[in-house]
Amino acid sequence: MTDLDDVDATAAGFGDLYDELPLWSAPFGLMLLDRVPVARGLTILDVGAGTGFLTVELAQRCGPDARIIAVDPWPAAMRRLRRKLEHLRLDNVVLLEQDAASLALPEASVDVVVSNLGVNNFENAGAVLGACYRAAKPGARLLLTTNLAGHMAELYEVYRATLVELGQSDRLAALEAHVERRGTVDSITQLLGRAGFEVVDVVTGSFRMRFADGTALLRHYFVRLGFVAGWKAVAAPAMVEETFAALERNLDAVATARGELALTIPMACFEARKATAAGP
Numbered sequence: 281m282t283d284l285d286d287v288d289a290t291a292a293g294f295g296d297l298y299d300e301l302p303l304w305s306a307p308f309g310l311m312l313l314d315r316v317p318v319a320r321g322l323t324i325l326d327v328g329a330g331t332g333f334l335t336v337e338l339a340q341r342c343g344p345d346a347r348i349i350a351v352d353p354w355p356a357a358m359r360r361l362r363r364k365l366e367h368l369r370l371d372n373v374v375l376l377e378q379d380a381a382s383l384a385l386p387e388a389s390v391d392v393v394v395s396n397l398g399v400n401n402f403e404n405a406g407a408v409l410g411a412c413y414r415a416a417k418p419g420a421r422l423l424l425t426t427n428l429a430g431h432m433a434e435l436y437e438v439y440r441a442t443l444v445e446l447g448q449s450d451r452l453a454a455l456e457a458h459v460e461r462r463g464t465v466d467s468i469t470q471l472l473g474r475a476g477f478e479v480v481d482v483v484t485g486s487f488r489m490r491f492a493d494g495t496a497l498l499r500h501y502f503v504r505l506g507f508v509a510g511w512k513a514v515a516a517p518a519m520v521e522e523t524f525a526a527l528e529r530n531l532d533a534v535a536t537a538r539g540e541l542a543l544t545i546p547m548a549c550f551e552a553r554k555a556t557a558a559g560p
């Protein structure tokens with residue numbers, strides 16, 4: 281069949297790369313993988329590829345004739361992705377370690393653009409999507425997933441009450457600004473439209489992240505990696521420690537009352553296209 285049907289689960293280093301998928305990426309990625317075109321010969325651009333969950337999956341699902349271009353300016357993630365590609369012996373992937381806003385791909389050279397959980401992280405989302413649009417062929421598809429406004433509403437409700445309790449009502453506006461950073465279906469549709477893409481479908485859903493209590497939540501590795509710094513930036517600088525102690529206590533009380541601390545994550549998968557030269 282191929283010379284690759286010999287995965288050796290006993291090889292040195294096998295365990296390092298076996299269970300490599302960031303859990304946070306998975307529910308969004310599954311939505312996207314359910315809808316993305318898969319075919320031989322496609323050129324697919326993965327924007328904000330991170331450690332390459334989609335890159336690696338698409339490189340395999342579309343087969344060796346497809347070419348996946350993974351773009352991300354984060355050196356540690358690109359290093360990790362490079363190791364995975366070597367380990368998996370995938371040679372149909374090109375890595376570009378850079379800001380996607382300054383992509384210099386040939387115009388109209390990409391069949392599909394994907395981005396899993398990228399858009400909230402792009403400081404210059406308009407410029408990134410503009411660069412994707414230029415690289416996309418007429419008729420190309422774009423599949424983009426993101427968490428939406430309403431993300432972790434249960435936590436923010438407790439955080440609001442905690443700020444008031446500690447006499448930090450003047451920080452509520454900072455909290456709202458932080459909450460509103462997440463887009464809505466309308467705002468992301470408009471963002472894509474400004475870049476030139478026409479949204480043809482939006483699928484929404486949600487999942488829950490469940491924790492025993494606030495103590496568990498605030499110590500969870502991924503929560504610390506992805507969220508805690510942003511939450512801390514909301515509190516008055518001289519009161520961060522006190523605010524977090526109170527937040528933990530209040531989240532613990534909610535968990536006691538409800539039997540657990542469940543946070544809702546609303547999500548969406550946008551499918552858009554670049555119009556063909558002859559129009560829609």
Ligand SMILES: C[S@@+](CC[C@H](N)C(=O)[O-])C[C@H]1O[C@@H](n2cnc3c(N)ncnc32)[C@H](O)[C@@H]1O
Pocket residue numbers: 302305309327328329330331332333334351352353354357378379380381395396397398401402403404408
């Ligand atoms: C939440 S991670 C998602 C990673 C990956 N797509 C996944 O699903 O696991 C967001 C990624 O966007 C990348 N990013 C942020 N700004 C970027 C930019 N201007 N151009 C390309 N990637 C960017 C970050 O470095 C990070 O790897």
